[in-house]
Amino acid sequence: MTASFMILALLTVAGMAAAMGLRNAVHCVLALTVGFAGVAALYLQLGAQFVGLTQIMVYVGAVAILAVFAIMMTHSPEPVKQPAFSSQWFVGGIVAASVFAVLAWAIHSNAAFTQGLPPQPEVTVHQIGDALMHHFVLQLEIMGLLLTAALIGAVVIAMGHEEEMK
């Protein structure tokens, strides 16, 4: 375990935990961006430069901003005095903790995962583009279709009815 991995992992976990634990929803989103940036840095550390930068662009630049907008648009004017957590929070906590316990046990018991880092593969953007255009072209087209459908669907759902606007 290297020092840089430790720092990044701590940053990511702290950001994500704060995102799920803080009271103020906007603080949650701001903490979330720290977590996203940490994950992006881990991608960069693993040599996946393109994915890391895409992660920053999509998550920090778009998803976080979108969430912030949604929070501002659904903000109730009076200060909310209710608890931030659901009434069955301990059930959820137990479920999450047990999931982590099982996963950690499974990972820990598998000796195949303790191997060291293989030499850094040279991945250029050119190769990614080639792969997208040749081997993965059908998936790319489906993705484009999905994104278009999502765009139109989101606009239609969020737009509401004309009568409601007036």
Add this chain to the structure above:
Amino acid sequence: MTHLAQLAQELDQIFVLAAHWLLSYLPAALQPLCSAILSVAAIIIVFATLFALTTWLERKGLGRMQNRYGPNRVGPFGMLQPIADGVKSLTKEDIVPITADHAVHFLAPVLLVTASFMDYAVLPIGRNMVLVNLNAGVLFFFAIGSMMELAVFMAGWSSRSKYTLLGAMRAIAQMISYEVPLVLASIVVIMQAGSLSTVSIVNMQATYSGIWPHWFVFTPWGFAGFVLFMVAATAESNRSPFDLPEGESEIIAGYYTEYSGFKFALFFLGEYIGMFATSGMAITLFLGGWSAPFSFLTWVPSYVWFFAKLLAIISVFIWIRGTLPRLRMDQLMNLAWEFMLPMTLLNLLTAGIWHFMPAGSSRWLVCSTMVVVPCILLSRGLKHRKKFQVRTYHYSE
């Protein structure tokens, strides 16, 4: 003759050689770290100085356009005015609203300035003068640029004021809307260059046929892309005529209304640094980066050309600011989605056709027509639409 050429080359690489010479005195283990620190420090100092110079130039230029003198008291021709402003903002009281979210209020300008300085990591400001030659440099640039929206939101939200929140919402809406044409306009260059690395994009343009360079701006799609990129860049950096987020007459100063003293100066700095970075990216993508405009001028050091182009673009920014009035919010959004977006998409198509047509005058004719005619038709159509003139107020009923 060879002696002269060697001298020119040494002058070109003088900063690189100086850095190497300095680092050679350090132990080998420390060299990569110290090299990075040296480059970062150089970038910060150079562009902070350029920021100071630009504020002076802007105030002088705007003054002259309005038949005034501009600052002329501090130093010769008022050139020390930025220093006086800096001292003033440093000694001013730092007022934080009592209801503000203090941590976020403090972090917003820091994040903005950090993000805008990080943009320079991939800009080649001279031959062999780039901080990191990332394989996905252009993507890095836009990813970092999208972080600025978050800083703007933090500033606007944490101040707990309706003006800052309105300003931040305007700014984010504007930045998101114009990021689409900004990225789409630069994609034509990536298509042609076949690379996301800024260094190889510049290297590709630094060749000459006859005396003319192969800058991408000297093609139909390149020129259209450059113009669209610059319009979107103006909106991205909240410059006039797209300065709605800080429209003084409506919302005081937008998202940094509640900032004072040095934090206000940081916002100012961040905004200008961001503007230089986007201009630098426009130079890298379309204007040939550090390459000379004519083949017989290649003996001039490369960084001189970069900064000459940067200053030229800054002057145009100032000129536009002195000329155009601010847009209305609906005009701004309509321009982005109804004019810029179709034109950038069309430009993509044009670049593709250019790539597959044989070189010659027919290629020029077809591609120019493909860009110019839709531009004229689209702008005429939008101008004659009645929707632009009539405004209805939903909330007054």
Add this chain to the structure above:
Amino acid sequence: MVGEGILKGMAETARNFFGSFVSKDRLTTVQYPEERELQIEAARDFPFLVYDGADWQQGMRCVACQICEKECPPKCIFIEKSKDKKPDANGKPQFYPAVFNIDISVCMSCQICVEVCPFDAIKMNVDYNLSTDDRFAGLLLNKQRLSKSNDYYRKIHPTEATAVDARLAEERARQKAKAKSAAEAKAAAEARLTTTAVQPASGEPR
């Protein structure tokens, strides 16, 4: 086509930009501390107190009647009336202001104090170089800082000052004549009382 108007506007600003270097007439700026524009005569900012003669304490016109203090809308004038009387410029014993302060950070330059003053003692100044680094004491003008000579008044508002001077001179002449006639009548009465009257001083214009 979009862009035509923009180019036209840019040409216009460029013309102004270069024009301002070529012809000095375009520049409307006055370089303030070195050059100053002539002030129009009716200019005003804050009030001052007028005194006659050379000594500001001796010739103070103000008699501390406190009308201006009562009339001042933002209540920026503070007057403390003296206990004793001192002879004024005409030699007549009058009350005088022991304290006369104007807080010019409060004053709104409305000139009501000037209009209500029956003694032409308070007038409007034109001095605008009043910046100070002490915003409390520096902007509270006391009696000494407020006092300006009548010559100064004549210099800054010539037309108005001439009218005021003429009126005051007339009034003083009348008073003097009145006093003189009263004295003469008194003398005559005394003369009549002590000796047999020869000729009463009649025919003096009243």
Add this chain to the structure above:
Amino acid sequence: MSSLQDYLLLSSLLFSIGLAGVLIRRNAILVLIGIELMLNAANLNFIAFWRFGPNPSALTGIMFALFSISVAAAEAAVGLAIILAAYRHSKTTDLDRMNSLKG
């Protein structure tokens, strides 16, 4: 050098945090963000397996992560739009109070 195990542990921790958020938060938007967290954890796994796997030049991990990010972006947009529509209907984003299925 950190091993694959460290990355997998980290990603399972992130997944659990996201799962806990989904299960215990009341705000619908934060629940959606919890789902994004779980997707991120999965992406981290993809990248880690690609990097430590036997054939990194095949780029499959990177491709899967890229597609996954795109799907996540689409999901966030649609999900937030649904939350906005629900908010317009029930005037709340509190999941404990959104307990009616009537249209």
